[in-house]
Amino acid sequence: MRKPYVVTISSEKGGVGKTTLAINLAVYLKALNEDLPLTLFSFDNHFSVERLFRIGKQGDRGDVSGLFTGRLPEELLELGEYGVQFIPSCRRLDELPEVREAAADRVARSLAASHLGGIVIIDTRPTLDILTRNALCAADLVLIPVKDTPSLENCRNLYDFCQSQGIPKKALRLLPCLIDSRIRFKGPFADAYQLLKAYAINRGYRCMEGFISKSPKVESLNTNPEGRIYPILTHGRGTNVHRQFAHLARQIMLAAKGCETYRVDSIRQQQLRQRDKEHALRQRLENLLPNCLVCDRLLEVPPDGERDFFYGETADGRICGYLEENCFTDLVFRHFYQTRRQVDNDNPLRELFRESSERSYFVLRLNQEETDGSGLQFCFYRFDEQGLEISRKSFELKTFENRFLSREKTRLFRLMERAGLLDNPSTKDFLLIRRMRGLIAGEALPESHYAAFRQVMNEVAARLPKNLPPSSALADLSGTAAVHQP
Numbered sequence: 001m002r003k004p005y006v007v008t009i010s011s012e013k014g015g016v017g018k019t020t021l022a023i024n025l026a027v028y029l030k031a032l033n034e035d036l037p038l039t040l041f042s043f044d045n046h047f048s049v050e051r052l053f054r055i056g057k058q059g060d061r062g063d064v065s066g067l068f069t070g071r072l073p074e075e076l077l078e079l080g081e082y083g084v085q086f087i088p089s090c091r092r093l094d095e096l097p098e099v100r101e102a103a104a105d106r107v108a109r110s111l112a113a114s115h116l117g118g119i120v121i122i123d124t125r126p127t128l129d130i131l132t133r134n135a136l137c138a139a140d141l142v143l144i145p146v147k148d149t150p151s152l153e154n155c156r157n158l159y160d161f162c163q164s165q166g167i168p169k170k171a172l173r174l175l176p177c178l179i180d181s182r183i184r185f186k187g188p189f190a191d192a193y194q195l196l197k198a199y200a201i202n203r204g205y206r207c208m209e210g211f212i213s214k215s216p217k218v219e220s221l222n223t224n225p226e227g228r229i230y231p232i233l234t235h236g237r238g239t240n241v242h243r244q245f246a247h248l249a250r251q252i253m254l255a256a257k258g259c260e261t262y263r264v265d266s267i268r269q270q271q272l273r274q275r276d277k278e279h280a281l282r283q284r285l286e287n288l289l290p291n292c293l294v295c296d297r298l299l300e301v302p303p304d305g306e307r308d309f310f311y312g313e314t315a316d317g318r319i320c321g322y323l324e325e326n327c328f329t330d331l332v333f334r335h336f337y338q339t340r341r342q343v344d345n346d347n348p349l350r351e352l353f354r355e356s357s358e359r360s361y362f363v364l365r366l367n368q369e370e371t372d373g374s375g376l377q378f379c380f381y382r383f384d385e386q387g388l389e390i391s392r393k394s395f396e397l398k399t400f401e402n403r404f405l406s407r408e409k410t411r412l413f414r415l416m417e418r419a420g421l422l423d424n425p426s427t428k429d430f431l432l433i434r435r436m437r438g439l440i441a442g443e444a445l446p447e448s449h450y451a452a453f454r455q456v457m458n459e460v461a462a463r464l465p466k467n468l469p470p471s472s473a474l475a476d477l478s479g480t481a482a483v484h485q486p
């Protein structure tokens, strides 16, 4: 076992046997496999862990609060009796600001960063506070001791919280504890154990096999003039509770060995994915050009912030930015549909283009470098949402507008310049453009939009022909022109 298998013992009810379970399970599990590292800590402040396991005086390595302040768990360990290692408890743990403000996965992340292997047992307080939430969040197995119906009813919140954290329901197991075998009932359920088990199953809760009896011997192990706690394994042999604990420990050992994905591992994976995503988002924001890729003016933002834009990004992702809707529409009419006059705002052609552009992706890329001095040949493609080519049109990129008095660069030329397609023209590089709804100028494309965009980008990159004959084909405004096979 590489990462630790984490067993959290939790119940919102006090006095159900959580701490007794936690400290004794540590001893029984260690006895089952001496080579298995066994780590125990408690978020409660009664120092039972120390009373059973501490050898000699407290060291100065730290305590469980370190799990919330970035210390590695292995730096906090103290080797205790029976080979059990423990992290010392902390008196006012819940009052520390680092704890109060902690995220629910803080401890899981600490454990994921550590080299602890084997099994970790976490004892919790009888409330669903931030400490308990952290203990649950890290758990592969949540043991919930129940001793009566109220404590069983109480576990609803635990189930709800675990569900919210993606912990599967089957990871939570009820264990009837402090069962007084002298109490017998008439009817189908002979004793408290049978009754609790039936209640649990009725509510869809799973149970561990067996139960823990109430035993005066066990109670006495907590109370003695030395102020120590003695383990059931060494001081309660011959009792039912000893056999019950041994059986319980074997079940847990089997579950730990059979566990395929450790919870702390999956939390770590999740974090790495999240970090990658954040990094990619920052990178995209850095690459995002602030102005319209066509006219280079500041993007117009309406009072409510959101509006439709075209979004463009180069295949290598180095350059991305927005194109004002009108700028790109005018550009398409002028250069690719070669409409002579300005297409006014109320012209139905515009509406037609808007509609079809919602189902299209546009591509601008170098076609080939002409050697006859006529300049660069480019191609304007239109793809559908699956990345299938709908139409294409080749054109020669003109640098200047035909004006009488001024020599101004064409907007198309400027767009290609901004997209970096003219620096080192290559047929591999292209600019993909897509109409996007409700975007906020200056912000990177939302993740869901971006994932779809990049997927089409990949499809398009795979389908773009290596080199084209310099023929041209007029794109059809409806977007349903015959497909040109590469």
Ligand SMILES: Nc1ncnc2c1ncn2[C@@H]1O[C@H](COP(=O)(O)OP(=O)(O)O)[C@@H](O)[C@H]1O
Binding pocket: 013, 014, 015, 016, 017, 018, 019, 020, 021, 178, 212, 213, 214, 215, 216, 218, 219, 220, 222, 241
């Ligand atoms: N199997 C048992 N038989 C008798 N008394 C027990 C048993 N388990 C725990 N106790 C006693 O019950 C009390 C509460 O147990 P504890 O483990 O501290 O519960 P919790 O941690 O849920 O508050 C303690 O006094 C403990 O000694």
Ligand SMILES: [Mg+2]
Binding pocket: 018, 019, 020, 044, 124
């Ligand atoms: Mg306790």
